[in-house]
Amino acid sequence: MLRLATMADVPQISDLMRESILAIFPNFYDARQTASAAVYVADLDIALIEDGTYFVHEEAGELVACGGWSRRNRLFAGAGHSDDDARLLDPATEPARVRAMFVRSDRTRRGLGRAILVACEEAACAEGFRTLALFATLPGVPLYTQFGFREIERRKIVMPDGVEGDGVAMEKPIDSS
Numbered sequence: 001m002l003r004l005a006t007m008a009d010v011p012q013i014s015d016l017m018r019e020s021i022l023a024i025f026p027n028f029y030d031a032r033q034t035a036s037a038a039v040y041v042a043d044l045d046i047a048l049i050e051d052g053t054y055f056v057h058e059e060a061g062e063l064v065a066c067g068g069w070s071r072r073n074r075l076f077a078g079a080g081h082s083d084d085d086a087r088l089l090d091p092a093t094e095p096a097r098v099r100a101m102f103v104r105s106d107r108t109r110r111g112l113g114r115a116i117l118v119a120c121e122e123a124a125c126a127e128g129f130r131t132l133a134l135f136a137t138l139p140g141v142p143l144y145t146q147f148g149f150r151e152i153e154r155r156k157i158v159m160p161d162g163v164e165g166d167g168v169a170m171e172k173p174i175d176s177s
Contacts, residue, residue, distance in 0.1 A: 002115055005054040005066065010044060012063045013056065016102055017042035023105035028138035029165050036163035041137065047072060047086065048099060055119050057112045065112035067101030069120035071127060074099070095131035095171060096124035101140060113143045125174045136168045148172045 005013060018038050025034040047070070048054035054068030073087040074097065089096065098120055103113050124132060136144055137157070145151075149170040157167040 001058050002055055002119060003058065004052055005049045005056045005068070007046075007049060009056055009063065010046070010049070013054075013066050014042065014044050016063050016066055016104060017044060017100065020102040020104060024108070024139045025137070032163055033165040036159045036161055037137070037165065040159045040161070041157075042102075044100065045070075045074065047074075053120075053123065054100070055116050057115065059107075063104075064107040065103040065116060067113065067116040067120070068099055069124050069132070070097040070099050071124075071129075072097070089129075091124075091128035091130070095133035096120075096127075096129040096174075098132050098134035098144075101134075101143075113140075114147060117143075117147050121172075121174055125176050130174050130176075132172045132174060134170050136170055138166055138168070141168050141170075144170050144172075148175075 021034065021038045021042050025037055029037065048068045051070065051072070053070055055066065056063045057065035071089050071091075073089060098117065101113055101116060121132060132149070134144065134149065135157075136149075141151075149172040152169040152171055154166060154168050156164045158164050
């Protein structure tokens with residue numbers, strides 16, 4: 001069942017994010033990068049839940065996937081905070097942000113991430129956004145590419161502890177049909 005996340009979900013979401021990183025990232029990043037990501041990338045931005053833009057997929061009372069979108073300027077967790085992270089985006093000129101997508105390692109490749117992306121795209125479109133943008137860690141690139149995102153640029157993610165890892169800035173026009 002796909003639904004909007006609530007504040008009561010925060011502990012389970014945080015656990016899911018961390019567990020997903022620890023299970024999946026070692027296929028793409030070294031041990032130091034994975035450990036750093038488990039701290040900084042798995043840092044849930046509560047504003048996503050407060051804004052009603054974060055989804056969870058629940059099976060038998062357990063959260064197995066999560067992700068959302070934002071009408072705010074922050075692009076991704078893990079790189080610290082900027083003064084204008086909370087700034088509302090202009091849907092006519094700026095892309096909505098896809099944020100914090102995680103799937104439990106034993107539930108990957110079952111359409112859960114895609115279902116969340118569809119829900120994000122529909123909700124952002126309803127608010128007038130015409131484009132989605134995200135900054136992907138390497139495990140997410142295949143899903144985003146299959147969903148129609150295109151690579152804008154590859155660059156390093158620098159965590160607050162100084163650990164660097166590769167990431168990919170991506171964008172996709174919203175399908176308004």
